[in-house]
Amino acid sequence: MKTSERVIQAGDLPLAIKTWGDPKNQPVLALHGWQDNAATFDRLIPLFPDYYWIVPDLPGHGQSQHRGHAADYSIWHYCVEVMALADALGLEKFILVGHSMGGGIASLLAGSCPERIEKLVLLDVIGTITTPAANSPAQLRESIEKRTRRPLRKAGLYPDRTAAEAARAKVGVTPEAAALLGERGIEAGEEGYYWRHDQRLTLRSLMSLGEEQMAAFLAAITCEVLLVVSKEAVQREEVIRERAALVKRIRTVHFDGGHHQHLDGDVAAIAACMRDFLEGSGT
Numbered sequence: 001m002k003t004s005e006r007v008i009q010a011g012d013l014p015l016a017i018k019t020w021g022d023p024k025n026q027p028v029l030a031l032h033g034w035q036d037n038a039a040t041f042d043r044l045i046p047l048f049p050d051y052y053w054i055v056p057d058l059p060g061h062g063q064s065q066h067r068g069h070a071a072d073y074s075i076w077h078y079c080v081e082v083m084a085l086a087d088a089l090g091l092e093k094f095i096l097v098g099h100s101m102g103g104g105i106a107s108l109l110a111g112s113c114p115e116r117i118e119k120l121v122l123l124d125v126i127g128t129i130t131t132p133a134a135n136s137p138a139q140l141r142e143s144i145e146k147r148t149r150r151p152l153r154k155a156g157l158y159p160d161r162t163a164a165e166a167a168r169a170k171v172g173v174t175p176e177a178a179a180l181l182g183e184r185g186i187e188a189g190e191e192g193y194y195w196r197h198d199q200r201l202t203l204r205s206l207m208s209l210g211e212e213q214m215a216a217f218l219a220a221i222t223c224e225v226l227l228v229v230s231k232e233a234v235q236r237e238e239v240i241r242e243r244a245a246l247v248k249r250i251r252t253v254h255f256d257g258g259h260h261q262h263l264d265g266d267v268a269a270i271a272a273c274m275r276d277f278l279e280g281s282g283t
């Protein structure tokens with residue numbers, strides 16, 4: 001399956017993107033999770049040779065640029081950039097796939113731009129992180145203080161790539177998956193190796209949607225939706241079930257893998273489920 005790498009101007013920032021397959025095929029835009037990069041789909045995509053996949057490194061991740069000094073990493077900015085990327089590539093309608101944070105972005109876009117999304121695949125997420133209205137003042141205060149009064153932590157330094165990969169593997173992926181992510185995410189500096197994602201990604205958002213607002217986005221989704229849930233999502237099962245009930249046409253499936261099961265779990269089984277959904281009915 002043919003792959004290529006290029007940089008596309010999407011709004012204010014150029015994005016590094018990886019594409020798979022023939023541009024004449026049906027387009028699929030895939031969005032990775034927080035502190036991951038486009039390599040998160042490297043094991044899944046080769047199982048879909050009849051589609052054209054576009055996978056960006058979102059700003060501050062992988063090979064894409066970091067935002068400017070005064071900018072912030074809000075999910076709203078990502079939504080703008082993803083649609084700017086679709087416009088730059090001439091994608092009038094496309095399939096949207098999102099994992100974790102990327103699934104949150106995809107959920108918002110499918111609700112706000114439903115005429116552009118043919119089908120939606122959500123990997124271990126539905127919607128975004130929300131904050132109860134009563135907690136919003138405290139969240140904003142905490143976020144302001146962290147940005148104005150506390151120094152931003154520096155990226156961790158490691159003596160070699162193997163050590164950097166091992167550090168990533170300790171927080172939720174297999175060593176093999178960490179190595180794949182490291183191909184796009186690890187960089188060598190004068191003092192050692194480090195994960196090059198912007199350290200500002202570790203800061204909590206200034207503000208978040210409330211659950212009522214999130215519900216409005218989900219209720220506005222008109223396309224068919226496949227929600228793939230992992231065993232690690234058990235603690236979020238009630239929220240997942242309540243949110244899924246708001247979507248008009250949704251199929252929910254469960255697999256025994258972890259949060260990154262599309263990368264380090266039973267990838268073939270997940271791909272088969274996705275293919276059945278994409279090629280048939282998702283309801």
